Amino acid sequence: MESSTRVGKSGFRRAQTVRPHPVSARSRVIFENSSSTRDSDPNYESRELLISSNLVGTCPDMCPAKERIQRERLRDLAVFERLNGNPVKTSPSLAVKKVKFHIISHQKLAKRRSGPDDSSSLHYLNMEQLTKCLLSLYEVYDINRRLQFINKHEMEFHSFYILLHIGYKIPIMKDSLSLWFRHLSSPILHSKEMRFARTLLRYFRMGDYKRFFGILKTEASQLQLCLIEPFLNEARVQAISCINHSGYKLQPYPLEHLSEVLMIKEQELESLCFECGLEVITDELGCKLLPVKQSSFHHPKSDLESYGLTSSDKFHSSLPRPDSSSNLQVNSSHGGKAFF
């Protein structure tokens, strides 16, 4: 390996010096920064980072060696990785778009019930890809930081990595979160987006369902909500389990109140209870109640349909108006188009 190259997880090598390459003609892969694409940020200077060699695949995780060699030879840069369709141009903002794509897919895949078409494995694969994209993106940010550019998206996109730890089904991260924190810079760690993600994870790990949903209401951005949405039911099941275990037998828990706390429609909450093997009763006034200390509780047997976040009328007036760094949407059904 030349001492002047930097090997990145994105899979392509950047060389600072021109070197004659033994294989065929030279081509240039040009990294463009955000300001030369639609997401212009005036603080982000335009710079070209020249790579004066063929595409050299170096990422050890993504393709087997044989395939990598083939891709190098055929200059096979994936469609999503090409800037403006140019087969040798890619860019950090494309990496950002890739991540957004995977987050939206993540949300949509979770909404489909697992059936004969086995969307749960697709969902798992998608989460794996999402993780890999995020890690590549962080490498790009690291390179840029050495050149002293801080991208406006960095904080939010770092927060996604933390939020991925909320789901139980996440692909195994290489190292624990504690180790990941050790190498992050202070400005990122202390950013609003990261603090939110860290706090949310804390509530989730503690089992504090009340504040988990409470903070989602007030502090999550659109993309963060998309990412978290498929995990919400796990948090809700945890809450139901906890209440069923700790409640007073003679005082069944009102479903309406619980649905407000768990930010879910009462009907959907009832379905969720059934999935957990719990029965729901109705009192003389027609109010639905969850009797506690039911021994039939079990974790849902199949993959659950993802229920979004719902806020009741009570909360409407206190909700901030949606803006670009927006919070909760009532009955979230995000259109993928908004992000491309």
Add this chain to the structure above:
Amino acid sequence: MAYVSMGEAHRRITDFLSRFYDAISSQDGAALRSLLAVSSNSSLLLSLADALNIFQDWARLVKQADRNSQQLGEILVPHLRCIQSFRIGRFVEAYVAFEKSANAFLQEFRNWETAWAVEAVYVVAHEIRVLAEMADKELSSMGKNPEKLQGAGSFLMKVFGALAGKGPKRVGALYVTCQLFKVYFKLGTVHLCRSVIRSIETAKIFDFEEFPSSDKATYMYYTGRLEVYNENFVAADQKLTYALMHCNSQYEANLRMILKYLIPVKLSIGILPKMTLLEKYNLIEYTNVVKALKSGDLRLLRRALQEHEDQFLRTGVYLVLEKLELQVYQRLLKKIHMIQKQKDPSKAHQIKLDLIVKALKWLQVDMDVDEVECIMAILIYKNLIKGYFAHKSKVVVLSKQDPFPKLKGKPVSS
């Protein structure tokens, strides 16, 4: 740099060379060590470096020595170049030379049947890491990519391979493992530790008890830290305690490093250190955490985490300390229960949620009834409280017997 005459320079170099050849021919590991420890800045090597800078044609002397004795030129020439470069602060050059020499040395080492040179291997393993770190610093300061430590890691794996056999050389494998740990921790590629750990712990050729005591302590320190990061507190406790017990009590700095990780682990399993321990080893960042656990002061815990946030994040124990919040809530509730018992023992086991809200407010922690109910539900769920909560009556009812079970060396159930 001191002035040295040509004659004196020549003498120093030939003296070093003959020491080197003698050490190898007489299989004297201890003698060889001192000739290899570049970064130690021993007077021997410093004076040699000065000589090398005066007598520039020293490579010829090595060639001559090689003709008269065994062929050690491949090791010696880059080694001397390393010493020369190191002396004038050219650390990248020093590293590159050392790596070349080390590779040649390793090749010879493989051929020597007995384990006489294992001591020297320790020095090589240590030096390659230290020199790589210095080289990387130099590279970073020049705006270049620091990749020497990564290279050192690859070399150390080769060394490990040379030691991992049935013969007597295998006793050195744990030392090299610890050097690898240090490299991986520094690089942040901690997941690479897994394969070496697997080799040490599962390969039949290794008997852990055979390894030197100090290596075992170091090994347990690093593997204990990994258990902390993965929040396996029982395993972390075992390993870090082992490290503590087997660490030479002279090395206070090492004891402190072990305690830095052991204390959060102990706290997680309900064991509190004495304040005197924290003071003795200057671990005052944990003082308020311990006080908060003793008094149930939630505000104090949060303040302690905030005050030392960066430090805890860098150490990697922040997430562990965060989890202590539930134990603090338990303690607070215990206090409230005690006070109620004094007022009216017959009704003390029923605590109104509103009262807990008030107590928290007094601690400047703002929580509503629903949030408190949620915490009560969790505490009961995780067996920190025995009892139940009644939603309609807005009260938590404690069991009359042992309502606040102790952790007894086990972490809070997840």
